Amino acid sequence: MAAFYLAVGSVYGAAEHVAEQLEAKLTQQGHSVQWIESDDPESIVAVASDVLMVITSTTGSGDLPDNLAPLFYALKDRFPMLPGLRYGVIALGDSSYGETFCGAGRQFDELLTELGARRIGERLQIDACETFAPEEEALKWLPQWLAQLERQPVNAE
Numbered sequence: 392m393a394a395f396y397l398a399v400g401s402v403y404g405a406a407e408h409v410a411e412q413l414e415a416k417l418t419q420q421g422h423s424v425q426w427i428e429s430d431d432p433e434s435i436v437a438v439a440s441d442v443l444m445v446i447t448s449t450t451g452s453g454d455l456p457d458n459l460a461p462l463f464y465a466l467k468d469r470f471p472m473l474p475g476l477r478y479g480v481i482a483l484g485d486s487s488y489g490e491t492f493c494g495a496g497r498q499f500d501e502l503l504t505e506l507g508a509r510r511i512g513e514r515l516q517i518d519a520c521e522t523f524a525p526e527e528e529a530l531k532w533l534p535q536w537l538a539q540l541e542r543q544p545v546n547a548e
């Protein structure tokens with residue numbers, strides 16, 4: 392069983408709802424789940440040998456929601472190396488925004504890679520143009536992502 396930490400960015404609640412559904416599923420499967428509620432980068436450093444799931448929508452023009460941006464910029468500033476951290480990204484967006492599609496999830500993904508963390512699987516991008524039920528996409532994606540996580544234990548090369 393793994394310890395999961397969720398960093399959630401949401402403006403209107405869709406990404407938050409996805410995170411709640413994921414939390415319920417993971418908890419049901421016996422994992423522990425906690426939300427990162429702090430903007431302090433040490434909250435990520437403290438869980439750097441566990442699993443982080445970033446679940447964020449995109450706002451503005453490829454921007455992070457206000458409730459996740461402070462943590463992102465503080466991490467970028469403090470720049471702690473996180474080689475033991477395994478992470479996944481669920482990015483919500485709308486493809487009608489063109490080049491900024493899922494920009495917030497992409498930015499967080501790129502930052503974590505720069506910090507030496509290891510992404511498990513591919514980033515999931517959920518397009519509001521294609522679905523009104525992003526939580527269904529996320530729950531469909533989760534089992535294969537968990538299978539990949541199991542194959543990549545802590546500090547595996």
Ligand SMILES: Cc1cc2nc3c(=O)[nH]c(=O)nc-3n(C[C@H](O)[C@H](O)[C@H](O)COP(=O)(O)O)c2cc1C
Pocket residue numbers: 400401402403404405406407447448449450451452453454456483484485486488491492493494519
């Ligand atoms: C003002 C505004 C700006 C947005 N900008 C983008 C964007 O740049 N890129 C993108 O992919 N989606 C963009 N979106 C779409 C949202 O990311 C998408 O609808 C998402 O599902 C909203 O999730 P939330 O309810 O958790 O905020 C924007 C939506 C709004 C209302």
